[in-house]
Amino acid sequence: MFRLSNNLVGVLNFLTFLLSIPILGGGIWLAHRASSTDCEKFLQGPLIAIGAFLMAVSLAGLVGACCRSTLLLWVYLCVMFLLIVLLFCFTVFAFVVTNKGAGEAVSGRGYKEYRLGDYSNWLQKRVETGKSWDRIRTCLVDNKVCSKLQEDNRNQTFDQFFKDHLSPLQSGCCKPPSECGFVYQSATEWNKPAAGFTSNSTDCTTWQNDPSILCYDCQSCKAGILANIKNDWKKVAVINIIFLVFLVVVYSVGCCAFRNNREDNAYPRWKGNP
Structure with missing residues (x-):
């Protein structure tokens, strides 16, 4: 036995x-x-x-x-x-x-924004390399992270959108950083300010209204990924x-x-x- x-x-x-x-x-x-x-x-x-x-x-x-x-x-x-x-x-x-690393509250907004430099160097290196980020970027597009945000917030006004509690991915990848001063049109459509950008951040010039581009190559998007990973x-x-x-x-x-x-x-x- x-x-x-x-x-x-x-x-x-x-x-x-x-x-x-x-x-x-x-x-x-x-x-x-x-x-x-x-x-x-x-x-x-x-x-x-x-x-x-x-x-x-x-x-x-x-x-x-x-x-x-x-x-x-x-x-x-x-x-x-x-x-x-x-x-x-x-x-x-x-x-x-x-x-290390945490989202920063933005005055008057229901969501937080994320900066790549706030996270550990080891994590930053995981998303900064081209091949690695290309794979992550593909996953974001395949999962329609920003398309879902656009659908869910199609008829929202400016004030309603800013009161939303966006996820790190939605905040970092689907809209430009607040510091750039873009003009809101819809959840994933923003016009460049007539007076020019209020920040020197490269994310301001990286953003495009093209649904396949948006802010997928922004530092804020990579920071949003790291916030999720954390x-x-x-x-x-x-x-x-x-x-x-x-x-x-x-x-x-x-x-x-x-x-x-x-x-x-x-x-x-x-x-x-x-």
């Missing part, structure tokens, strides 16, 4: 194996979609990698615990230990790099702490199962007690 630790490791890894199936399947499905966008293609690689990794690790743990394979369980525990170390390092790193990473870091505790518990149970396997291999139970 299997010991409790072996049963627990087996059940937990069976559930992980079931979870890996839709993740791996989703990545493969995206890879074979004829109409996949560049944004979806960017997601398919990580999905396939995560799904395959979870499936391989869960199978090693499942077979190692249930079939009393000491070698497989040892491999499983090594991978789990590395995962715990990496997850701990990533959680600390996430708190460090997202410590908020998401903060949430992920909290979840990681909970998951880290869970992994430590599973790792401890796995160590007990490994010890059981070694005892079973050293003293086969079918021989009975002397």
Whole structure:
């Protein structure tokens, strides 16, 4: 009769194996979609990698615990230990790099505006490179971030729009910065001031009313992306702490199962007690 630790490791890894199936399947499905966008293609690689990794690790743990394979369980525990170390390092790193940066309140506006220089240098470098930003920009266009803003605010007046609580992406990418002094026409249509720009910001000259351009190449748009990343990473870091505790518990149970396997291999139970 299997010991409790072996049963627990087996059940937990069976559930992980079931979870890996839709993740791996989703990545493969995206890879074979004829109409996949560049944004979806960017997601398919990580999905396939995560799904395959979870499936391989869960199978090693499942077979190692249930079939009393000491070698497989040892491999499983090594991978789990590395995962715990990496997850701990990533959680600390996430708190460090997202410590800087926050939206600035604008007088009389319901939304905040974002500046790229307010964020950590490491995060800035992630969006400043051409290839990286081109991929992010494509995702913004594919997801119709600004088109939805235009649809939702089609009949708004000047005062109504400025009282809206825009998301960091909408504030940074779909309208020009307030400091430029553009004249409001609609949520995504702004006219250049007749007296000229009131700021030397490059975003003022980058803005265009073309729906495919708008402020997608502005520094404020990149800052809006980083604001989103910061908020998401903060949430992920909290979840990681909970998951880290869970992994430590599973790792401890796995160590007990490994010890059981070694005892079973050293003293086969079918021989009975002397």
